[in-house]
Amino acid sequence: MTKIRVHEYAKQIDKSSKEVIEQLTKLNVEVTNHMSTLEGDAVQKLDGIYKKTAGQPNKVVQAKPQAQTTSNQSKPSGQSQSRPASQSQSRPTGQSQSRPASQSQSRPTGQSQSRPASQSQSRPTGQSQSRPASQTQSRPTTGQSQSRPSGQNQGQSKPATPSTATQGTNSQPKEKKVFTNNARPGGNSRPGGQNRPGQRFQKRRKGPTTPVQPPVPRKERELPAKITFTESLTVIELSKKIGREPAEIIKKLFLLGVMSTINQVLDKDAIELICADYGVEVEEEIKIDITDLDVFFESAEGNPEDSEERPPVVTIMGHVDHGKTTLLDSIRNTKVTAGEAGGITQHIGAYQVVVENGKKITFLDTPGHAAFTTMRARGAKVTDVTILVVAADDGVMPQTVEAINHAKAAEVPIIVAVNKMDKPSANPDKVMQELTEHGLVSEAWGGETIFVPISALTGDGIDNLLEMVLLVSEVAELKANPKRLAIGSVIEAQLDKGKGSVATLLVQDGTLRVGDPIVVGHSFGRVRAMINDLGRRVKEAGPSTPVEITGLNEVPKAGDRFVVFEDEKTARQVGESRASEAQVNQRSEKTRVTLDNLFDQMKQGEMKELNIIVKADVQGTVEAMASSLMKIEVEGVNVRIIHTGAGAITESDISLAAASNAIVIGFNVRPDLNAKRAAEEDGVDIRLHKIIYKVIEEIEFAMKGLLDPEYQEKIIGQAEVRETFKVSKVGTIAGSYVTEGKLARDSGVRVIRDSIVIFEGELDTLKRFKDDAKEVAKGYECGLTIKNFNEIKEGDIVEAFIMEEIKRK
Numbered sequence: 105m106t107k108i109r110v111h112e113y114a115k116q117i118d119k120s121s122k123e124v125i126e127q128l129t130k131l132n133v134e135v136t137n138h139m140s141t142l143e144g145d146a147v148q149k150l151d152g153i154y155k156k157t158a159g160q161p162n163k164v165v166q167a168k169p170q171a172q173t174t175s176n177q178s179k180p181s182g183q184s185q186s187r188p189a190s191q192s193q194s195r196p197t198g199q200s201q202s203r204p205a206s207q208s209q210s211r212p213t214g215q216s217q218s219r220p221a222s223q224s225q226s227r228p229t230g231q232s233q234s235r236p237a238s239q240t241q242s243r244p245t246t247g248q249s250q251s252r253p254s255g256q257n258q259g260q261s262k263p264a265t266p267s268t269a270t271q272g273t274n275s276q277p278k279e280k281k282v283f284t285n286n287a288r289p290g291g292n293s294r295p296g297g298q299n300r301p302g303q304r305f306q307k308r309r310k311g312p313t314t315p316v317q318p319p320v321p322r323k324e325r326e327l328p329a330k331i332t333f334t335e336s337l338t339v340i341e342l343s344k345k346i347g348r349e350p351a352e353i354i355k356k357l358f359l360l361g362v363m364s365t366i367n368q369v370l371d372k373d374a375i376e377l378i379c380a381d382y383g384v385e386v387e388e389e390i391k392i393d394i395t396d397l398d399v400f401f402e403s404a405e406g407n408p409e410d411s412e413e414r415p416p417v418v419t420i421m422g423h424v425d426h427g428k429t430t431l432l433d434s435i436r437n438t439k440v441t442a443g444e445a446g447g448i449t450q451h452i453g454a455y456q457v458v459v460e461n462g463k464k465i466t467f468l469d470t471p472g473h474a475a476f477t478t479m480r481a482r483g484a485k486v487t488d489v490t491i492l493v494v495a496a497d498d499g500v501m502p503q504t505v506e507a508i509n510h511a512k513a514a515e516v517p518i519i520v521a522v523n524k525m526d527k528p529s530a531n532p533d534k535v536m537q538e539l540t541e542h543g544l545v546s547e548a549w550g551g552e553t554i555f556v557p558i559s560a561l562t563g564d565g566i567d568n569l570l571e572m573v574l575l576v577s578e579v580a581e582l583k584a585n586p587k588r589l590a591i592g593s594v595i596e597a598q599l600d601k602g603k604g605s606v607a608t609l610l611v612q613d614g615t616l617r618v619g620d621p622i623v624v625g626h627s628f629g630r631v632r633a634m635i636n637d638l639g640r641r642v643k644e645a646g647p648s649t650p651v652e653i654t655g656l657n658e659v660p661k662a663g664d665r666f667v668v669f670e671d672e673k674t675a676r677q678v679g680e681s682r683a684s685e686a687q688v689n690q691r692s693e694k695t696r697v698t699l700d701n702l703f704d705q706m707k708q709g710e711m712k713e714l715n716i717i718v719k720a721d722v723q724g725t726v727e728a729m730a731s732s733l734m735k736i737e738v739e740g741v742n743v744r745i746i747h748t749g750a751g752a753i754t755e756s757d758i759s760l761a762a763a764s765n766a767i768v769i770g771f772n773v774r775p776d777l778n779a780k781r782a783a784e785e786d787g788v789d790i791r792l793h794k795i796i797y798k799v800i801e802e803i804e805f806a807m808k809g810l811l812d813p814e815y816q817e818k819i820i821g822q823a824e825v826r827e828t829f830k831v832s833k834v835g836t837i838a839g840s841y842v843t844e845g846k847l848a849r850d851s852g853v854r855v856i857r858d859s860i861v862i863f864e865g866e867l868d869t870l871k872r873f874k875d876d877a878k879e880v881a882k883g884y885e886c887g888l889t890i891k892n893f894n895e896i897k898e899g900d901i902v903e904a905f906i907m908e909e910i911k912r913k
């Protein structure tokens with residue numbers, strides 16, 4: 105029989121030792137103090153008393169392990185089988201005692217009662233004998249457990265161990281075992297009593313705890329709805345983002361045919377595939393290079409929120425003396441001064457006028473297409489509308505056509521102002537007729553081009569012209585967001601002795617303010633002062649407003665773009681890095697298309713169209729050449745004639761070619777001095793010809809990559825033959841000494857004897873001692889053989905040369 109000390113028993117039933125001693129005294133059991141040992145019958149007596157409160161459940165508790173074997177049959181096998189079997193059969197008494205204790209903790213009285221005694225029948229005798237002891241002991245425990253919420257049972261069963269363990273030193277390790285078992289999934293809280301009515305009820309109440317315990321399926325994190333990444337992710341990074349095991353992802357990749365490791369870098373496609381499989385949305389965050397100012401312009405374009413209508417920016421173009429300046433002045437004088445009394449017009453490169461209905465129009469006041477194209481060549485897309493001035497008494501002239509082509513190349517809508525209508529010789533119909541030939545068909549004749557008859561001198565028709573400008577811009581839906589930080593372009597800039605760098609900026613989006621940290625081209629600074637086109641100091645300038653600013657560290661160029669940054673530090677960093685980048689770029693200037701690099705550019709997919717400017721001595725030839733050239737099409741690349749004309753190649757042709765990445769073809773004409781210089785500066789390829797079919801052939805060959813490279817010979821060194829050796833199968837080896845430059849293995853050679861070239865061919869072998877040499881430099885000895893030449897003699901000079909490709913002119 106198990107012995108137990110008074111204090112242990114008292115602890116089990118949650119009473120004081122004193123109380124138990126008193127009870128024992130009442131029961132006539134002699135004990136001296138709390139350390140006294142209680143015999144089995146004494147324990148039973150006590151149980152008899154305390155059991156009345158905790159009562160019968162203990163029986164059940166004890167019976168439970170037994171019952172498990174029996175009840176296993178009716179229980180869901182997974183739950184009960186494992187535990188009872190191990191408990192009842194393998195465990196000595198001590199163990200089984202503790203088990204019920206822990207089990208009983210989790211089980212309320214009602215449940216345990218229903219456990220039939222028959223359960224014990226299935227137990228081996230030895231076990232069942234030990235059970236009663238455990239029953240009695242565990243009963244009080246059961247009593248305790250009643251008061252505990254079921255959810256606590258598992259946790260509490262462990263702390264219970266020491267208390268049970270104190271029953272005897274022997275039992276301690278055993279106890280541990282028992283509790284280990286209990287702690288197993290499906291342990292205590294999965295009572296075999298499921299099939300018992302009372303317990304089933306109880307079980308249901310405990311419902312939520314039961315399924316949580318068994319073979320704990322890893323609780324998976326909820327999948328995010330969306331993840332973002334920049335450039336790529338490794339498997340482990342992706343796994344963290346979506347909260348799944350890397351192994352799971354690797355498996356998925358494997359199933360997709362991609363072998364990967366945990367650190368494998370996944371590209372966009374792989375990330376998207378995996379995420380699609382999980383139903384997670386993916387977004388790639390594009391890293392923005394803030395030193396690339398164009399990025400700010402691109403992002404502004406695709407951002408329609410907060411956009412408001414902005415005034416159009418207009419450039420006036422046309423032939424010399426057709427009235428551009430007069431028109432600009434006329435508009436300015438009537439509109440600007442009228443609107444702003446007392447304003448003194450300031451020529452800052454652009455001005456803004458207010459039209460009757462309060463709408464504004466900005467004019468770039470450098471007339472002509474040179475400025476327009478220069479700006480475009482630098483990447484600035486400033487102009488929204490072009491007014492093409494054509495004098496009604498003169499008609500379409502060469503520069504009119506140039507202007508049309510410049511505007512077309514920039515894809516800017518054209519409004520034709522038929523000027524000098526006040527003149528008696530004015531013939532607007534002739535202008536209309538002539539322009540039709542250049543693709544500008546008047547609305548009156550069923551075309552789409554707006555023609556406005558005006559007189560820049562008298563001001564007639566100017567209101568109508570401005571109205572038309574607004575109409576065209578309305579169609580174009582010109583928008584900007586005045587709330588954002590300003591971006592725009594430089595109209596003109598210069599160094600002022602007093603003010604330093606002065607630049608006229610056209611705000612294209614956002615609002616520019618005094619104090620703004622700004623990067624302009626490769627310069628940077630803070631906007632120190634702003635002056636508008638009326639010479640007035642202003643604090644801010646909204647979209648399409650031209651202002652002159654000071655505060656830059658250097659003078660930018662017309663056409664440079666500007667961007668305002670949040671803070672000066674960033675502006676400085678960007679400005680400085682752009683300046684150093686510009687230096688590097690200057691060295692490796694982006695190659696303009698030339699016939700020599702055309703094929704490479706086509707291969708790299710950089711070219712969709714080959715832009716050509718055709719200039720010839722007579723118009724007829726121009727047309728013939730243009731139409732033949734347009735028929736050429738190689739590998740999906742078309743020829744596009746962007747401008748033609750009779751006469752010399754001018755600077756304007758070069759600037760258009762530079763802005764449009766075009767080649768200039770001159771037939772029986774030459775570039776003038778300025779054009780030559782400009783072409784050299786801008787790297788524009790000019791091809792001069794005298795025979796038409798040669799022109800066509802050259803372009804076609806260039807597009808096919810068939811242009812034969814031109815070579816010139818370059819002597820790289822010389823060697824003197826000091827000794828010769830005849831070797832069978834090899835030939836004559838010339839033991840030589842390099843006297844000049846070097847000899848290279850792949851160089852061509854000439855054999856010179858008494859100043860006469862007696863043989864020209866290639867080196868066969870070149871050796872330093874026994875080793876093959878790629879090169880042998882001056883002052884070294886070498887052994888060489890020459891292909892197909894064995895008559896080499898002592899004293900011969902071997903001259904080495906290479907063929908160098910020369911740039912075509």
Ligand SMILES: Nc1nc2c(ncn2[C@@H]2O[C@H](COP(=O)(O)OP(=O)(O)OP(=O)(O)O)[C@@H](O)[C@H]2O)c(=O)[nH]1
Nearest residue numbers: 423424425426427428429430523524525559560561
């Ligand atoms: N009668 C008349 N003369 C005009 C009109 N517009 C301009 N002119 C005259 O034409 C001449 C040339 O005018 P500009 O405005 O200088 O012409 P432009 O196109 O600016 O010339 P460039 O600056 O040389 O390219 C001047 O003498 C003007 O007075 C007009 O509507 N009617």
